[in-house]
Amino acid sequence: MSVAARLADLGLAVxxxxxxxxxxxxxxxxxxxxxxxxxxxxxxxxxxxxxKVGGEVSAEEAQECARQCALNAIAAVGSVADLDSVTRVVKATVFVASTPDFSGQPVVANGASELLGSAFGEAGRHARSAVGVPVLPLDAPVEVEIVVELA
Known part of the structure; x- marks a missing residue:
């Protein structure tokens, strides 16, 4: 099944x-x-x-953000390669702008990881870092970058 078809099954598009x-x-x-x-x-x-997550942004809202970040990362990959040639999502790094007492970065990062798994199937299983940071560009609560391997 193509990446586009898997995303369409979720009601999403690249x-x-x-x-x-x-x-x-x-x-x-x-x-x-x-x-x-x-x-x-x-x-x-x-x-x-x-x-900040743990402040103005809830963990659930941050998961939604991580999911959108991953969808945008998929689009970025698609701008330079055929998405259906991805054989492995190698690594995802998820940055979470959070309050000092928030420690749920891995839960937030699951929003991205779950979408990557849904989009790429078994090839979407990846290594991951979930990092709390004080601030991100434009005061975004989440930022995601990925590395993928192609056939």
């Missing part, structure tokens, strides 16, 4: 690639790997939520 907010490109292919830039939870040019 979005347009999010335009960079600074001087970089959304994704770079190097040999058989694609490295994405950090993807924010942007939809139609607007952040889904703004602020």
């Amino acid at each position: 979005p347009d690639v999010v335009a960079p907010v600074a001087d970089y490109v959304p994704a770079v292919r190097s040999g058989q790997h694609v490295f994405t830039a950090g993807q924010l939870p942007l939809v139609g040019g607007e952040l889904l939520f703004v602020g």
Whole structure:
């Protein structure tokens, strides 16, 4: 089943690639790997939520953000390679802008990991880091970058 078909089963589609907010490109292919830039939870040019997780943003809202970030990362990969040639999502790094007392970064990161698994099936199982940070660009609560391997 294609990535697009798997996403359609979830009621989703690969979005347009999010335009960079600074001087970089959304994704770079190097040999058989694609490295994405950090993807924010942007939809139609607007952040889904703004602020810190554990403060203005709930863990559930942050999971939704992580899911959107992963969807945007899939679009970034698709801008430089055929999504159906992805043989493995190698690594996902999830940054969570959170209050000092919030320790649920892995739960937030599951929003991205679950979407990647749904989109790529077994090839979507990946290594992951979930990191709490004080602030992210545009005051986004979550940012996700991925590395994928191609056939």
